[in-house]
Amino acid sequence: MPFLRASDPVFDQSSYWARRARVPAALVPEVPSPVRIDTEGLASVDIKIVDGRIAGFSDQAIADGLPFCDLEDGQAWPCFVDLHTHLDKGHIVLRGGKVIDTMLPDYRELDSLFA
Numbered sequence: 001m002p003f004l005r006a007s008d009p010v011f012d013q014s015s016y017w018a019r020r021a022r023v024p025a026a027l028v029p030e031v032p033s034p035v036r037i038d039t040e041g042l043a044s045v046d047i048k049i050v051d052g053r054i055a056g057f058s059d060q061a062i063a064d065g066l067p068f069c070d071l072e073d074g075q076a077w078p079c080f081v082d083l084h085t086h087l088d089k090g091h092i093v094l095r096g097g098k099v100i101d102t103m104l105p106d107y108r109e110l111d112s113l114f115a
Contacts, residue, residue: 008069010068011069013066014050014051015048015049015050015051015055015066016066016067016068016069017046017047017048017049017068017069018046018047018049018068018069018071018076019046019069019070019071020044020046020071020072020073020074021044021045021046021047021071021073021074021075021076022038022042022043022044022071022074022075022076023042023043023045023047023057023075023076023077024041024043024077025037025041025043026041028043031043031057032045032058032059033059034059035057035059042075043057044073045057045058045059046058046059046060046068047076048062048066
């Protein structure tokens, strides 16, 4: 899988295709009909970017002359998605119902800071 950097020349363009991306099907407004959703809930699609924003999804990039980057079936997620969370450090553990007694005083103190 390629390691793409923000300095990649394709990102200098305001419009381009991100080809062969695996994206959460739940976040795609309309999954193109021939696209299959795998067991992880990911759809393999090409993403069209226009003026720096997602303009659409396709099962195959259209030959429209736009540059493209090949994600080689790498996952693409929207910005600001927390892919790694520690529930015990998210200050929500008291709301979850299961708390280890030895940790309870620490959580109560932390929770009070963010209440």
